[in-house]
Structure formats: C-alpha cells, structure tokens
Amino acid sequence: MNASFATMWAELAPIGRDARTGGYRRLAWTPAERECRSWFYGQAQSRGLIVDADGNGNEVAWWFPDGAPAIGGVVTGSHLDSVPDGGGYDGPLGIVSAFAAIDQLRSRGVLPTRPIGVAAFADEEGSRFGIACLGSRLLTGAVDADRAAALRDGDGRSLPDAMRDAGFDHQLGESQLLGGVAAFVELHVEQGRALADVDAAVGIATEIWPHGRWRFDIDGEANHAGTTPLSDRHDPMLTYAETALATRKKALLAGAVATFGRIEVLPNAANAIPSCVRAWLDARAPDESTLHALIADLLAHAVRRADRDGTALQVTAESISPAVSFAGPLTDRIRRVLPVAPLLPTGAGHDAGILAAAGIPTAMLFVRNPTGISHAPAEAATETDCLAGVDALAGVFADLAV
Ligand code: HGY
Numbered sequence: 001m002n003a004s005f006a007t008m009w010a011e012l013a014p015i016g017r018d019a020r021t022g023g024y025r026r027l028a029w030t031p032a033e034r035e036c037r038s039w040f041y042g043q044a045q046s047r048g049l050i051v052d053a054d055g056n057g058n059e060v061a062w063w064f065p066d067g068a069p070a071i072g073g074v075v076t077g078s079h080l081d082s083v084p085d086g087g088g089y090d091g092p093l094g095i096v097s098a099f100a101a102i103d104q105l106r107s108r109g110v111l112p113t114r115p116i117g118v119a120a121f122a123d124e125e126g127s128r129f130g131i132a133c134l135g136s137r138l139l140t141g142a143v144d145a146d147r148a149a150a151l152r153d154g155d156g157r158s159l160p161d162a163m164r165d166a167g168f169d170h171q172l173g174e175s176q177l178l179g180g181v182a183a184f185v186e187l188h189v190e191q192g193r194a195l196a197d198v199d200a201a202v203g204i205a206t207e208i209w210p211h212g213r214w215r216f217d218i219d220g221e222a223n224h225a226g227t228t229p230l231s232d233r234h235d236p237m238l239t240y241a242e243t244a245l246a247t248r249k250k251a252l253l254a255g256a257v258a259t260f261g262r263i264e265v266l267p268n269a270a271n272a273i274p275s276c277v278r279a280w281l282d283a284r285a286p287d288e289s290t291l292h293a294l295i296a297d298l299l300a301h302a303v304r305r306a307d308r309d310g311t312a313l314q315v316t317a318e319s320i321s322p323a324v325s326f327a328g329p330l331t332d333r334i335r336r337v338l339p340v341a342p343l344l345p346t347g348a349g350h351d352a353g354i355l356a357a358a359g360i361p362t363a364m365l366f367v368r369n370p371t372g373i374s375h376a377p378a379e380a381a382t383e384t385d386c387l388a389g390v391d392a393l394a395g396v397f398a399d400l401a402v
C-alpha cells in the first residue's frame with residue numbers, strides 16, 4: 001500500500017472492531033463512530049483541508065486551491081458508520097481512498113482549478129434509527145427534521161438525544177453543505193463478485209436497484225407455552241415464520257432479493273407464547289414495478305396468514321429508496337478516464353443515490369471484493385486493488401477538477 005493509504009488504513013482499522021468476530025460496530029453516534037469522526041478531522045487537518053459540517057452530522061473536508069472559486073467544487077467520499085458486525089471496507093474505503101487520492105494529486109503537482117471535497121455522510125447504514133442514508137437524506141431534504149427527530153433506536157433513545165450524547169450540537173434539516181457542488185463521485189467496495197468474476201480491480205456503477213425496508217408488527221396473545229392447547233393459540237411467531245418462508249419463494253420467482261435480518265420477540269421467553277413479533281423486511285428488485293408487485297404479493301400473503309392465526313398485522317414502510325440511474329455526462333466522462341473499467345449495477349444503497357435523486361451530478365466507482373461478501377466480517381479488498389481504486393479516483397479528479 002502506498003504510505004498514506006497504508007497509514008490511514010492502519011489507524012482506522014482498530015476503531016470499533018470486535019476482536020471476537022473481526023466485524024465492526026460503528027453505529028451512528030456511538031463512541032466508535034465518534035472516534036472515526038475524530039480520525040476524519042485529524043486527516044483533514046494534517047492536509048490543511050477545511051472541514052465544513054451541517055447540523056445533521058455530515059462533514060466535508062475541503063481543499064481550496066489558491067485562486068480557485070469557492071463554489072463549483074467536486075466532491076468524493078462516503079460514510080464511516082457500519083452495520084452491526086459489518087466489514088471494514090463498506091464506507092471507510094471511499095474516505096481513505098479520497099484522502100490518498102488528494103495526496104497523490106499533490107505529489108504529482110496537480111493543481112485543481114476548483115475545490116475538491118472529501119465527504120463523510122452521517123448514518124448511511126440506518127442500523128440504529130432505521131432509515132438508510134439518513135444524513136444525506138436530511139441534507140437534501142428527502143427526510144425532514146421532524147421525522148428524523150422522532151426516530152428512536154432499539155433502546156428508545158431519540159436521534160437528537162443520541163447526537164447530544166455524542167457531544168454534537170445538532171440542527172436537523174435540509175442543509176447547504178453541498179450547495180453549488182458540481183459533481184459527486186463515490187468510491188465504494190463492491191458488495192458482490194461481479195468484478196472478481198471478470199478479473200477487474202475497478203468498475204463503474206450504472207444503477208442502484210430500487211429497495212426498501214418494511215417493519216412488520218404482528219400482535220398475538222401471550223400465554224403459557226405448556227398449558228395452552230394449540231387450537232387456542234394466537235401465535236405471532238407462526239405469522240412471521242410463514243411470511244418469512246413465503247418471502248424467499250416469492251422473491252426467487254420475481255428475480256428479486258428479500259431478507260428478514262432483524263426480529264424482536266416479546267416477551268422473548270422460552271416458555272411463553274409471544275405477545276408480539278416485530279420483524280424487518282429488506283426487499284430489492286431490478287425495477288420499481290417488480291419491487292412493488294413483490295411487496296403487494298407478500299403483504300397479501302401475510303394478511304391471509306394473520307387472519308388464520310388470529311393475529312393482528314401492521315406493516316410500515318420505514319425506508320424507501322427509488323431506483324437510481326448513473327447514466328449521464330459525468331459517468332460518460334469517467335468512462336473516458338477509465339476506458340477498461342467494467343460497468344455494473346448494484347443492489348446496495350449509497351449516499352450517491354440520494355444525491356443523484358436530489359439532482360447533483362453523481363457517479364460511483366467500485367473496487368473489487370474477492371469474497372463478494374459485505375455487511376459481514378469477511379468483506380475484503382486486496383491492497384493492490386485498493387491502490388488501483390486510489391489511482392482511478394485521482395485520475396477522475398485530475399480530469400474533473402483541473
Ligand atoms: O443497505 C444498503 O444497501 C447499504 O449498505 N446501506
């Protein structure tokens with residue numbers, strides 16, 4: 001690894017890492033994520049970059065070259081937070097590569113004619129408060145301050161309280177942090193094996209699949225596991241189990257993906273029929289109509305099962321991300337800079353998708369992940385491919401900002 005990338009990676013790697021699993025716990029506004037923020041400020045300061053932040057916790061470290069205008073900047077970056085027990089590359093690779101790309105441009109004596117920014121968006125994973133890309137959605141106005149202020153984590157802690165706990169003076173709501181920005185290019189570890197399968201270190205994104213998260217609240221009747229006849233039960237676990245099994249079948253038939261990855265059971269006792277099962281569905285599809293048809297079909301199936309079980313079902317859409325296309329002049333321009341980089345879609349959401357939806361010219365680069373695994377400790381990228389990503393990003397910014 002070149003000095004700057006290797007050094008930064010080594011500094012960031014231990015923060016929030018679970019020694020037992022090797023995974024990362026850098027949930028939004030926790031001490032580990034706060035330590036990552038301090039690292040970000042330190043990197044910016046050591047390069048003489050000027051850090052700007054909005055009241056949502058989004059930050060941009062700016063390189064204002066002498067004589068360059070204050071607006072019309074080009075921005076790169078990603079996020080520092082992780083899913084629980086996530087991989088080390090999802091998010092941080094884009095930020096470490098951004099600082100390393102600036103180092104490379106400077107070592108080559110490249111002097112940009114427009115500002116270059118390194119962004120760190122708050123709470124991209126939505127793992128604590130439920131809405132994916134919360135920081136960038138607040139920034140662009142896609143989520144308003146009232147809705148965000150009402151969010152609670154699993155312990156009932158509100159977003160504003162969690163920000164205050166982290167010593168952050170929040171001011172939730174749409175911000176001008178990226179006002180006047182000409183383009184945003186996010187580099188991200190690939191969350192799949194497409195680049196590995198074609199033996200390419202770096203790829204260019206074509207689109208983000210539409211996706212969303214729905215919360216299933218299933219209320220039943222708590223009772224004794226040993227004395228309640230099966231015929232007298234209203235067991236929400238059965239409604240959930242049938243829905244989860246049907247989900248897999250229906251997603252497969254639809255050419256989509258759907259997952260129940262999080263579940264809460266009350267009272268969660270081995271010898272009590274649950275009173276309530278709360279489960280979160282993550283569903284994604286190649287296009288909007290397939291996704292909407294899958295969700296409608298799934299909900300109808302769950303309602304029928306709830307009727308049969310005598311349980312009450314309520315489904316709430318918590319986080320909806322429409323399809324994003326990166327087709328356009330910016331991606332075309334990047335393709336000219338990286339002519340051999342394969343083009344690939346992704347089923348993973350990104351802040352780039354939120355900015356694109358808000359009208360900011362946006363593109364994405366992917367770096368090969370040999371395992372293809374993400375949101376898990378086995379997520380990986382080789383040193384060589386990471387540096388190929390830095391070279392690609394530096395090349396893109398030398399083209400865009402000079
Ligand atoms: O869930 C996603 O697709 C992203 O990693 N936040």
Ligand code: MN
Pocket residue numbers: 079090091124188349350
């Ligand atoms: Mn990510």
Ligand code: MN
Pocket residue numbers: 083090125375
């Ligand atoms: Mn992620």
